[in-house]
Amino acid sequence: MSENKQGSACAAVSGAAPTGRFGGRGLNVAIVVAAAVTVAGLALWGVQLSGGMAQTGMRNLDSWGLYITMFMFLVGLSAGGLIISSAPRVLGLSGFGGISKVAVWTSVCCTVLAIGFVVVDLGQPLRLWELFAYSNLSSPLMWDIVVLGTYLVLSVVYLWAMLRYEGGKGSERGLRAVSAVALVCAVLVHSVTAWIFGLQQGREMWHTALLAPWFVSSALVCGVALVLVVVIALRRTGYLQLDQRHIVQMAKLLGVFVCVDLYFFGCDLLTEAFPQSDGVEVVSMLVTGQLAPFFWVEIVGCAICVVVCFTPRLRTSPLIVTASILAIVGIFCKRVQLLVGGFQLPNLDQAVVLTSSTVTNAGGTLADAYQGLVYWPTALEFGVALGVIGLGALLLLLGLKYLPLQPTERSH
């Protein structure tokens, strides 16, 4: 453990950090549990496909749900790791104490998860091959599939290039070039994901040019927060050693990203509300309406996170982990607001006969259906989602067990 210069509180915490050896029985048990959850998820997906998606909470008026929310969220989570490890290398800066490989591995896992969530959302997954045979290049969804695929391959190549370099093979120049391409691709993947929503003029809440940069900032927030949680946890289990200085650096960075994200939110709310036209509905839906719980959890969680990140006395490992989790939860709430909010405001709100295909709450009038949240996931959706997350956890743990991801002298 290297000397800590961040004050006694930090030193006490990080001094106690590396306890015992990483791996062993605990890791194996975790891998088995993750595999079991994955298999259970697959079985539930089978139930969804055979019995029909009527078993989900999605209907014609709220045609996307938890799966696409998770997709947005995980694309965001995947960013941080890659950006945190590639940006310093591209810019020739010192980096964050050799956590690059772990960070990129979390990115790879999150990208696989994001793709997994799109697949479980499809009604006809066996027709996936059509995406390559009949690609319609004007569709933002098609762009996303192309960019996300490229991003996944690039992340793996980047990881491989790092391992090669650390093994004494390959040039630093080459590695830097790969990291530059990966960095550009990371920014692109968030923009394209935003465009799936932001280019749809028919949805008041989504249709804004701000959405792409905002997705990038949200991705940086939850991505960095995830890396912080993972590396602090890994340091505690003794998997790697990391100077508290690097944690503090990342925490400060997290604080900055959260501020940018909140600033974008402020800009968006003001632009929606100021003309006192249709956008007012969006603002009131968020601030006091059906989505208020998600809105306020995000705002308060992010505010607390900023305070922790910017107050030197509060930057202890437990508090940084808490702040990071608050930021991740906050961004998840942001995703829920975006997805449900897009469907919560119908363009044609005149009274109409409802059927069980229109909305889940088809008993009353159309206005009744929008009284509460128009969409809420069913137990089956939570189960399938948990299964997909299990797959990610399985990948992450297998990587930690079998891949040489610990920092070395040549790590960044």
Add this chain to the structure above:
Amino acid sequence: MARYAMAIDTKRCVGCNACSMACKMTNNLPDGTWWTRVLTEGGDEVDTPAGIFPEVSMRYVTVSCQHCDNPACVKVCPVGATYKDPETGVVRQDYDKCIGCRMCMAACPYTGVRSFNWEEPGYSIDHAVGDADIAAHQKHVVEKCTFCYQRLARGETPACMDLCPARARHFGDLDDPDSEVSQLVGERSYEQLLTSEGTKPSVYYLV
């Protein structure tokens, strides 16, 4: 080349739902699926007016796919399962191609005109009804009004217009200045749904 359109006379529409039924029977629509729906512009409940007697107002707006000239759905479909027919301007849906991603439903501004088969299509009647030459309905794909494409191909007009007892619906080619639709749109004042979305719908509501 044609650009088929429909003009619906809101002054004649009595909200009888015969168009919805005609559509349902002709296209053998599964239970719970309605490609044409009658919206009540008035109170919260169907068939109720807005306001307090005697100051009340109510109007029916029958809504199905607007067969937009600039459709939001066509460009977002990743596999081209929803497409604009170059011969007729009709926005069509290929059930065999649809991967069920529901991107088109997110893109379409016209709430509820696109419908997904959330389970294996079920029917109240044991045998198929309506036209024999319609595509079979499939589980987990998106579908919607086709302007009765099978009938257009035979030189007929959509079922909803044929069966409208109030004769409120008119169908024809907008590119043909002598068609009934072109004439009506030229003579009468009309409204269109959500023109601010820029989709250039092909359904005109005569007022």
